[in-house]
Amino acid sequence: MNALVFFFDNAILSGLIIGAIYALGAIGVTLIFGILRFAHFAHGDMMTMGAFLSLIFAVLLQSMGIHSPIALAFFGMFPAMAATALIAILFDKLFYKPLRDAGARPVVMVMASVGVTLMLQGVLRVFGGVSARSMYIGSPKAIFQFHLPDATRPIVLTEPQIILFVFTAVTVFALHYFLTRTRLGKAMRAVSDNPDLASITGIDIRHVVWATWIIGGALACAAGTLLSMDVALKPDLSFNILLPIFAATIVGGIGQPYGAIAGGFLVGLCESFAVFNWSILLRPLEPMFGVDFPSSLAIVPTEYKLMIPFVILIIVLIYRPTGIFKGKVL
Amino acid sequence: MAETTATPARPLVPVRDLAAFAVLALIVLAVFLSQGSVYSLRVMVEAACYAVLTLGLTIQWGYAGLFNVGVMGFLATGAATSMLVSYPTNPDFWNSPGPALVAMFVVKLAICGAAIWLANRAERIGFHRRLKGLLVTAVLIASFVVISWHMTHMADVIESQAGWVGGLGLPVILGWLVAGLVAGLVAWFVGRVCLGLRSDYLAIATLGIAQIIKTFLKNADWLTRGTLTVSPLPWPVPTPANGDFAFARGMYLIVVVIVMALVYLALQRAYYAPWGRMMRAIRDREDAAAAMGKDVTARRREIFVLGCVVMGIGGAMLIHFAQIYDPSGFIDLNHTFLIWVMMILGGAGNNRGAIFGAIFVYIAWTISEPIALWLFHTGAAYAHAWTGWNPPSDLDSRALQMRVFVVGLTITLVLRYAPRGILPEPEARH
Structure with a gap:
């Protein structure tokens, strides 16, 4: 029973947590990919920027003398989401729109986004430093333990993890409502399917582009903040988180927000299953099989975790380039 | 990038090139006069190695429009391979x-x-x-x-x-050649998967493969001693073991410049050959080229592999010169994005532009470190004097991060205002 609890904690739960982060990031990447038609390399650093902004707002709230049972960073996240969305639109105006108007090929846009990601990295590290810091200012992180009847080991959930699950669930429902019930959401899907046809029918592409950056930026900020609340605010996240997010986007099918969510959880769970030490789960079964399992039976060593999203990406590109949800092959 | 599908006429007197290289010669001279020949030779050898790397990138992006964000991975592959081939046996x-x-x-x-x-x-x-x-x-x-x-x-x-396995103790030049081959082999696998699809996928995949190669080299203690580093790497010419740095580095520079010249001449010839024309046709009018019966995917794979071979050789030369193989020393910024800046600033698709960009940007890069530190220290001193603000203790490491910002800013500015670079690709004359 202890082994099962350990498995639940270290494989399923941690997979779902990182999966939710990937999903939140991948929704933005897939929308940008579907509507603006380029891979947005600056998404990882946009997440870090969002986390920094949340921390700044949290410090502001604290200095105003506000206290709450829930972490202040969570309340700082909402103004930070708005700010990140604004900055995303600003970046689009400054760096992407001129290229789009000049008729640049998508791959030039990708390069511009690489430039943007380096600029963001530079600025964040100049002002934020290069060391990790905690998002919990003032109050400590609340930890909840759930004891099962015949296990000594509890199921452990921390406060940011609960916030993350609730936030992700709310986001998925809100996004579903937005994309299927509102005018702008439907317009976004139309532009994603066929931009020429959409603009002929009178859809204002400008508004659609803004909406894309608002959703992408706000969710990137949320993902960055919630990840930093769960672990720590690290300024060197960018490329390490970018690969799994891209993998999630492509697995789910480009331009498919539901696919991105599914892809995010898939990549997250694959990662945690691959580095999980399966011998812990198998050891209680040893008498049954009459064999000795080796003490470490992880599919890949932890340091090669980054291989998992890459391998998933390669397999999808070879065998099903449209992704699970039949996205575009542009 | 201009639509230069037809064979460009070679201009009689390349005024722009001459002017650019004259300015570059003055800068190099200034570096030699102010810094002394030992240091300057080091900068020049490294700049020439970067020029080879940039030539590898310019054929991928400039000739064929392939976006490779994993230069570091191919550079590291080349460096590790060459180390294994040429290091003494264990x-x-x-x-x-x-x-x-x-x-x-x-x-x-x-x-x-x-x-x-x-x-x-x-x-x-x-x-x-x-x-x-x-x-x-x-x-x-x-x-x-x-x-x-x-x-x-x-x-x-x-x-x-x-x-660990140790080296094979073979000649260094052979190591460089094998380095190119192995980097090309890795590129072949990446290209096989990604080149049939749209260009963004190649960018994502190369980014991933570069991180994975670095992780592998850092953790494969049995193969490359991992983070324990391997030194001293042998040189194809006498090493400065006896203390005569200027002579040894000068000899190394000659070898590197010969390699650079060979790569340059080969690429220059390829550019004006039917093969180069076909590559530009595929880059500019993919559908038309496909309709003419060109196998677009196979041709792209060809040039992607070729570019990575050149990168592998360049990476091997760069790491051998440093004499220490350290997998933690492979950094995206120095070994991927800096090379991108060199290429687009010099002029994508122009081989002379690549060499110009590499040397110019590398000199700028080496002096940017003291400049960034000086700026930040001066700024912090003034701020302290006027407002009593105490600078953070990690000011130096932060100041160097400013260079990341400048690299990013240069990429975006060049893309927007000078997409063809300082020495643009030759115009087509029909």
């Missing part, structure tokens, strides 16, 4: 069961590769599509288990009995 390894294990590993790798290749073609020998899927999955899983178990066992045995 007798402990050859007296241990290590060589037999490595040989078995290669055999198993070949068998698994053949099995996967066959499984992917199962429908040709009468397997149903679903059955083929199952077969492929089974073969992939079986290969993974076989390879990873063997690798863990091999790594344990070699690390405990010999430390």
Whole structure:
């Protein structure tokens, strides 16, 4: 029973947590990919920027003398989401729109986004430093333990993890409502399917582009903040988180927000299953099989975790380039 | 990039090129006069190595429009390969069961590769599509288990009995050539998967492969001593062991410049050859080129592999010059994005532009470090004097991060305001 609890904690739960982060990031990447038609390399650093902004707002709230049972960073996240969305639109105006108007090929846009990601990295590290810091200012992180009847080991959930699950669930429902019930959401899907046809029918592409950056930026900020609340605010996240997010986007099918969510959880769970030490789960079964399992039976060593999203990406590109949800092959 | 599908006429007197290189010569002269020849020769050797790397990138992006964000990975592959070929042998390894294990590993790798290749073609020998899927999955899983178990066992045995495999003790020049071949082999696999699809996928995949290669080199203690680093790497010319740095570095510079000139001449010839024209046709009018019967994907793979071969050689030269092989020293910023800046600033698709950009940007890069530190220290001193603000203790490491910002800013500004660079690709004359 202890082994099962350990498995639940270290494989399923941690997979779902990182999966939710990937999903939140991948929704933005897939929308940008579907509507603006380029891979947005600056998404990882946009997440870090969002986390920094949340921390700044949290410090502001604290200095105003506000206290709450829930972490202040969570309340700082909402103004930070708005700010990140604004900055995303600003970046689009400054760096992407001129290229789009000049008729640049998508791959030039990708390069511009690489430039943007380096600029963001530079600025964040100049002002934020290069060391990790905690998002919990003032109050400590609340930890909840759930004891099962015949296990000594509890199921452990921390406060940011609960916030993350609730936030992700709310986001998925809100996004579903937005994309299927509102005018702008439907317009976004139309532009994603066929931009020429959409603009002929009178859809204002400008508004659609803004909406894309608002959703992408706000969710990137949320993902960055919630990840930093769960672990720590690290300024060197960018490329390490970018690969799994891209993998999630492509697995789910480009331009498919539901696919991105599914892809995010898939990549997250694959990662945690691959580095999980399966011998812990198998050891209680040893008498049954009459064999000795080796003490470490992880599919890949932890340091090669980054291989998992890459391998998933390669397999999808070879065998099903449209992704699970039949996205575009542009 | 201009639409220069037709063969550009070679201008009689390349005024712009002459002017650019004259300015560059003045800058180099200023560096020599102010910094002394020993330091300046080091900068010039490294700049020339970067020029070779930039030439590799300029054919991928400039000739064919392929976006490779994993230059670091191919550079590191080349460096590690060349280190293994040219470093002196490790007798402990050859007296241990290590060589037999490595040989078995290669055999198993070949068998698994053949099995996967066959499984992917199962429908040709009468397997149903679903059955083929199952077969492929089974073969992939079986290969993974076989390879990873063997690798863990091999790594344990070699690390405990010999430390690491050591080199082969072969000539350095041979090492550089093998470095190019191995980097090309890695590129072939990446290209095989990604080049049939749209260009963004190649960017994502190369970014990933570069991180994975770095992780592998950092952790493969049995193969490359991991983070323990390997030194001193041999040189193709006498090393400055006796203390005469200027002479040794000068000799190394001559070797590197010869390699650079060879690569340049070959690429220049390729550009004006029918092959180069076809590549530009594919870049500018993919559909038309395909309609003319060109195999777009295969041609792209060809130029991607070729570019990575050049990068592998350039990376090997760069790391051999430093004499220390340190996998933690491979950094995206220095070994991917800096090369991108060199290429687009110099002029994508123009080989002279690549060389100009590499030397110019590398000199700027070396002086940017003291400048950034000076700016930040002066700024902090003034701020302290006027407002009493205390600078953070990690001011130096933060100041150097400013260079990341400048690299990013340069990329975006050049893309927007001077997309063709300082020495643009020649215009087509019909």
